[in-house]
Amino acid sequence: MEQVLANGLYLGAQYALIALGLTLIFSLMNVLNFAHGQMYVFGGFVTYTVVAQLGLPFIVGLILSGIVLGVMGALIEKYLFRPVIARSTREESTMLLAAGIAFFLDAVILLLFGEKQRGIPKIIDGVLNWDYRIIMPYDRILIGVLAIAAICIFIMYMQYSKTGRAMRALAQDRVAAELMGVDVKYYSMIGFALGAMLAGIVGGLLVSITGINLGMGGPASIKAFMMIMIGGAGIISGAIAGGFILGMMESVGLLVFAAYGDITYLMIFVSLIIFLAIRPHGLMGKPWG
Amino acid sequence: MNIKKPLLVIVLLLVVLVLVPWLIHVSGRWDFYYTLTSVALLSIASAGVWLTFYIGRINIGQGAYTLIGGYASAILVTKLGMNFWLTLPLAGLICALISIVIGLPILRLRGVYFAMVTLVLTEVARLTALALPITNGAKGIVNIPMPTELSFFGITIIPDFGTLENPKLAFYIASVIMMVLCYAALYRIVNSRLGHLCRSLQQNEELSASIGVNTAYLRVLAYSISSFMGGIAGASFVSISQSVYPSSFQVVDSVNFMLNCFLGGLGFVLGPMLGTLVLYFGWDLLFTLGKYQLLIYSSMLILLMVWLPNGLLSLKLFNRGAKKK
Structure with a gap:
């Protein structure tokens, strides 16, 4: 059971980071960014190119992924x-x-990277083995910690910096923010860049563990959509909660439904639809956000 | 004015039933029959999506209903030995019933939430098809027989497709007739009392509820009509390809149905038809470009969107007719 929880936390940290970028873009511009999964894959390939082909350290690749995507x-x-x-006359055109x-x-x-699965060498070797109750490779722990650190930095940035304050104001009420002298155009751009940058960083983090390939973009987008639906679209704490909940559900579901074949995701989807029927705006969302 | 509308339908029928086959015959591009059949069927499914747009909901779940319709028809034909032409409306009805059950709770959602739930719905349909025993899992249902003869008191209405020398042409004719019927029905719906009520939903749901419109009933009705169209499109597709797999209709297809509507224009009944034609044909014609196909296709999509954010039919050229009304 401890193993399942640890896996869930590790998955949840990555998922939350993906969902954060998507929810930031959504809250600022009311745009559902279908390309989020592709941005994440792109970030992974940038890190792969920098680390595996140019031979630079992992952290350089990670930062470059963030910058390129930003x-x-x-x-x-x-x-x-x-x-x-x-x-456009209707917002949905976006x-x-x-x-x-x-x-x-x-x-x-x-065209740039090809269709092959790509990965980079392990960052650190060794496996944490706690009495055979939790077995986890060190590099996974490192990635999980890095993801959580990134989430914390992001929250601090949104909470305490001037840019963060401006973006929160923008998300609450675009017109009011503009009246208060917030440069709406500039901060929309910064917000979108920040969201894309988060996607790039997750891609960079994951390429060291699971590798990356072209087909991962679409499914990643769908998962991210689910996370922000669980937590409530456009709400930062909601996205984090959604990410961890989905990570836990996936990890527990794989254990519980192992005997019945590959139905974990079916169960997650169905329970999500039922949950949304009862609470249409997610855990923390504004009604009809 | 009243004479003009049936005339339009007749002109459209003449174009698709006489002009297009003649052009194909002259040019010798027989493969276009298959392409055009696909366009006709996809545009039926897109018409359904368009109707949900009309009540102000973004529907990215049409792939689920095309898949359900396809499986329904395939199972009825192979397991019960029913006539395909009978399973076609049945597949639509099954989809409509399922959509009522699903739609009742999820149609309470709005905007992006509804869009995302319907997106998830497509995945649910695919995963269910993988998990259920009756759908035969990932192996799918193959070797579905061609549509057989439909006769009424001994008079053959539709011949047996298996015995025809050119079943492609037969499929083409069947699908374009269905397409014209669907769009005529859609036009009728939009210009009826129901259509006006739907427009009121699109503009402001609370307001229309407060003046006594039964919004819950209306949106379920519109959604079930939309799913009906998805179902018959899916069933016909399965019959043409004679096989159905869980991956026959995926998220990409659902997204494409939505894109067809956007591209054609959300304010025009013929929008989804034009959108499907342009997107599907564009994709097909770009095939010669090899690996740059997707790059050029998506660049064109982006440019079109930046240039005409309200759809192709919002061009002045087409608008002239719409304004006169």
Whole structure:
């Protein structure tokens, strides 16, 4: 049982980090970023290129992943989302754009990095073995700790920095924030960049454990959508809660349903639909966020 | 004005039943029959998605209903030996019933929440198809017989597709007729009292509820009509490919149905048809570009969206007719 909990925590930390980026983008711009999973895969490939092909240390790869994705996010917001949001009659039109960007990133990844599964060598060797109750490789623990550290830094940044305060104001009420002198355009761009950067960092973290391949983007997006639905779309604490809950459910489900074949995800989906039918705005979301 | 509408339907029928086969015959591109059949069927499913857009819901779950419809028809044909033409409406009805059960709780959700739940629904359908014994798991159902003869008091209405020398043409004709019927029905719905009520839902649900519109009933009704269309599209697709797998309709297909609507324009009945035609044909024609296919396709999608955020039909060229009304 301890093993299951430890696995759940490890999964949950990664998931929460993915969901944070998605929920940040959603809360600022009301855009459902379909390309989030592809951004995450892209981040993983950047780290792979830096570490495995250029031979630089892992931490450089991780930082570069964040920077590359951050710049990409800023450009996407400035030149694609902003004009479309300004001109379309229905907000949902941005979904087509987001899906288009997802296809585009898929194509770019295919051309730049190929379709093969890629991984980098282990960062540290050895396995933690606590009385055969918890067995976990050290590198997984390191990645889990790094993910939790990233979440903490992100929360502190949102809570105490000027940029963070501006973005929280923007998420609460766009018009009011603008009236209070917040540069809405600038902070939307920063927010999108930050969300994309988080996706890139998760990609960089995961490439050292599970590796990365082209097909991982879509499923990652769906998981991230589920997490922000559990917690409530656009709510930062909700995204973190959603991530950990999904991680736990996955880890417990794999144990409980092992005898019945591969139905863990079916069960998670069905229980999610039932949960949302009872509480349509998630654990912490605003009604009709 | 009243003469114009049936005329439009007749013109459309003439184009798809006479002009297109003639062009194909002249150009010798017989493979276009299959492409166009797919376009016709996909646009039926997209029409359903469009109807849910019309009540202000983003539906990314049509893939679930096409899959359910496909399986329903396949099981009825192979296990019970029913006639395909009978299973076609049955598949639609089964989908509509399922959508009522699912729709009652989830249609309370709005905006992005509804969109995400429907997205999850597609995955649920796929995983259920993998897990259930009757759907034969990942192996799927194969060797589904061609549609057989449909006769009424000894008069053959639809011939046996297996004995025809050109079943592709037969499938093409059957699907375009279904497509024209579906869009005529959609047009009728949109321009009826029901359509006006749906528009009121799209604009402000609380307001329309407060003036006495039964919103809960209406949105379930619209959703079940939408799923019906998804079901018959799925059933026909399965019959053409003579096989169905859990991966026959996936999240990508659901997203594509939604994209077809966006691309064509959410304010126009013919939007999803045009969107499907452009997206599917565009994808097909770009095939010659090899590995750059996806890159160019997605770039075009992005450019189109930046250029025309309200859909293709929002171009001035098409708008002239709409404004006169």
